[in-house]
Amino acid sequence: MLRVGEPRSDHPVGATPYAGWVLAVVPPPVTVRVPAKVNLHLAVRDLRDDGYHDVATVFQALSLTDEVTVAATDSPGVQVHGEGAGALPTDSRNLAWQAVLALAEQARRAPDVRVVLRKGIPVGGGMAGGSADAAGALVGLAALWRLDIGRDELTELAAGLGSDVPFALHGGTALGTGRGERLVPVLARHPFYWVVALDRTGLATPEVYAELDRLRATAGTSSGLGPVEPLLEALATGDPRQLALLLGNDLQSAAVSLRPALRRTLRAGVAAGALAGMVSGSGPTCAFLCTGADVAVRVAAELAGAGVCRTVRVASGPVHGARVVEDPRPVPPPEPLAHA
Ligand code: C5P
Numbered sequence: 144m145l146r147v148g149e150p151r152s153d154h155p156v157g158a159t160p161y162a163g164w165v166l167a168v169v170p171p172p173v174t175v176r177v178p179a180k181v182n183l184h185l186a187v188r189d190l191r192d193d194g195y196h197d198v199a200t201v202f203q204a205l206s207l208t209d210e211v212t213v214a215a216t217d218s219p220g221v222q223v224h225g226e227g228a229g230a231l232p233t234d235s236r237n238l239a240w241q242a243v244l245a246l247a248e249q250a251r252r253a254p255d256v257r258v259v260l261r262k263g264i265p266v267g268g269g270m271a272g273g274s275a276d277a278a279g280a281l282v283g284l285a286a287l288w289r290l291d292i293g294r295d296e297l298t299e300l301a302a303g304l305g306s307d308v309p310f311a312l313h314g315g316t317a318l319g320t321g322r323g324e325r326l327v328p329v330l331a332r333h334p335f336y337w338v339v340a341l342d343r344t345g346l347a348t349p350e351v352y353a354e355l356d357r358l359r360a361t362a363g364t365s366s367g368l369g370p371v372e373p374l375l376e377a378l379a380t381g382d383p384r385q386l387a388l389l390l391g392n393d394l395q396s397a398a399v400s401l402r403p404a405l406r407r408t409l410r411a412g413v414a415a416g417a418l419a420g421m422v423s424g425s426g427p428t429c430a431f432l433c434t435g436a437d438v439a440v441r442v443a444a445e446l447a448g449a450g451v452c453r454t455v456r457v458a459s460g461p462v463h464g465a466r467v468v469e470d471p472r473p474v475p476p477p478e479p480l481a482h483a
Pocket residue numbers: 194195196197198304305306307321322323348349350352
């Protein structure tokens with residue numbers, strides 16, 4: 144794509160039709176696919192002075208993905224398509240736009256880009272969809288501008304945007320410490336098959352953490368989860384039955400306290416044939432581990448018929464983190480576009 148700029152009076156006029164004009168090459172849009180996550184183990188420790196909790200968590204990236212397209216434009220902004228799109232801000236509160244601003248500042252460039260989000264990850268569901276979009280925007284913009292920026296630098300920017308953003312870049316299976324932003328890859332030998340049950344409305348992550356603090360203050364308790372090592376061993380062997388016994392999420396009690404109907408969803412998934420069910424991250428999405436792909440399809444069908452959730456999806460993990468898509472679908476037209 145070529146954009147012809149203003150004629151330059153100092154440029155000698157030559158024989159070619161464009162001589163005397165500045166030709167600016169506008170790079171083609173870049174599309175990045177980025178995964179949802181589930182926390183297989185989420186041990187929440189004490190509240191820190193900065194308002195975050197120290198955690199020890201094992202993330203797995205799932206085959207539910209968003210596509211993030213970043214395109215050069217004269218009218219910057221964010222556009223959202225797909226299920227739940229209406230619930231997402233398209234102004235400066237959008238995490239993908241914050242990612243654009245952070246990288247543009249680092250690169251000392253104006254954020255003259257349009258970000259188009261195509262949602263496949265449930266919105267407000269505890270599967271880090273907003274974090275995924277931020278990671279996609281970072282990778283997409285770095286590719287669009289051909290920035291000479293390493294994975295470590297991108298990860299540092301990602302951590303500044305949110306606790307789960309580095310994992311969305313990283314993908315696979317990883318142990319997260321600190322706020323969840325310090326990652327070490329974990330070996331997961333075989334694919335695991337999941338059913339995720341999406342609730343009708345989301346839960347706000349800060350409210351779920353605050354509910355956990357309240358429950359703990361009332362009961363005088365702390366993290367109920369054991370050490371993470373047995374779960375890491377189960378991942379390495381690839382045995383879903385062993386893994387199912389070790390799944391655990393400290394935020395589950397808080398999510399269930401705020402949304403008691405989740406108990407019924409969790410029971411229904413196990414009754415339908417899943418090995419185990421758990422609230423994903425801060426919820427309200429519930430994730431069910433199954434022995435294989437065929438079982439997952441059956442569990443999903445039964446759960447869908449049980450009337451305990453809005454919709455169900457089948458997914459597998461681990462999948463890779465944010466990556467440029469080589470043969471992207473056409474970018475939706477630029478209208479309507481909200482200016483960030
Ligand atoms: O990092 P992120 O912006 O995703 O976190 C959202 C909120 O979740 C934080 O403001 C905080 O209330 C809570 N949180 C926490 N401890 C963490 C991660 C998130 O308390 N490790």
